Amino acid sequence: MIKIKPPNSYFEEDGGNIRIVWRNTLYADFEKNLLEKAIKRKFKIKAELKVEDGYLRINHENKELGNFVIFLIQNYLREFLRNKYTKRRVLYIHEGMNIPLLGYNAFGLIDRGTNLIQVRGSTGCNVSCIFCSVDEGPYSRTRILDYVVDVDYLLKWFNEVAQFKGKRLEAHLDGQGEPLVYPFIVELVQGLRENPNVSVISMQSNGALLNDKLIEELAEAGLDRVNLSIHSFDPEKAKMLMGMKDYDLNHVLEMAEALINAGIDVLFAPVIIFGINDMEAESFIEFARKIGAGKRWPALGFQNYVPYKFGRHPSVKFLSFKKFYNWLRELEEKTDMRPLVLKPEHFGMHKRRFIPLEFHVGExxxxxxxxxxxxxxxxxxxxxxxxxxxxxxxxxxxxxxxxxxxxxxxxxxxxxxxx
Missing domain, CATH: 2.40.50.140 (Nucleic acid-binding proteins)
Incomplete structure (x- = not known):
């Protein structure tokens, strides 16, 4: 009996398909009978494939046969990759494709003229927030494709950008979706920490995919801060805002404490939709104080809901930013939690020269x-x-x-x- 389980992978069986799950976030399906036919053509034998305990088992002892199956799976894995959470097809961007990682909003690197560089390794999200600005997640009606950038290729481009931008950079892991969907998130943090121009590594996250083991790995890799998107302390309201019936608020709250205990600072970043969750603002402040959030940076970053052209539009009233900032100032006075009106200097952000534009409008x-x-x-x-x-x-x-x-x-x- 041959047992096969490639590194960072495991197998599942679903009817007539064999699924390989790679790094917990990507998968590819293979028709079981097609694999068996390929074996029969190559070795002139009838092989039976079965999945047990995450392994693919083949009822033969021929090592060459096992190597052949591994070759088939690995050779075609990238072609058939899908996102575990969105179920969308995934394009894997690697160095051999010679695709630039500057210029596009969904993946790669973004320079907005400061010492902070946005690092986007993938697209896709595990939740479908009702206010999502890019209509992401399992229930998206507009997004038809996901991308994953090879971590070595992403770090190579980051290094080139960092050499231009200079020292004391903040590498901020975000994206059109959830950064923890990126299958190389720990390796990315490790690689960024090794870059001499990087001082701070921060990340956006909804927290649902965190667990104790991953938090430990991220802490050891050098992650400094997580901007955690929690939008309500009411479990049912939280599910509604996240657009997911299986969203586990208690788990995310536990993970917030686990992050702080591991030495990773937490900034709570709720999107405030007036009439829905604005009355919970003081609860956010109380919880942040209770668990010791905001040791190096502000503990809270309240966000005003803004409708975007390609996003989701719940039937709520948009509050002007003037009124929103007045609301924040009143909250500061009432709770003595400062700062709530955030400025770049609260995060050590300052202006830096832009990477020169390659095109101009109208060209x-x-x-x-x-x-x-x-x-x-x-x-x-x-x-x-x-x-x-x-x-x-x-x-x-x-x-x-x-x-x-x-x-x-x-x-x-x-x-x-x-x-």
């Missing part, structure tokens, strides 16, 4: 389409070693077209096709 550029985009009518193109999001297009991968650049803000490039 016409010849580009090559290299990847499908995340929504219908969107494709990704490359020119001058930058990614460009091409919108309102029916172009295909491999096409060379002309686009007019319509946006360059913060080095994120958007173009529309022209004839």
């Amino acid at each position: 016409v550029v010849k580009v090559k389409i290299i990847l499908p985009g995340r929504i219908e009518g969107e494709m990704l193109a490359v020119a001058r070693n930058r990614l460009i999001e091409v919108i309102n297009t029916n172009a295909k991968v491999g096409d060379e077209i002309k686009v007019k650049i319509v946006r360059t803000r913060h080095g994120i490039y958007i173009g529309t096709p022209i004839k």
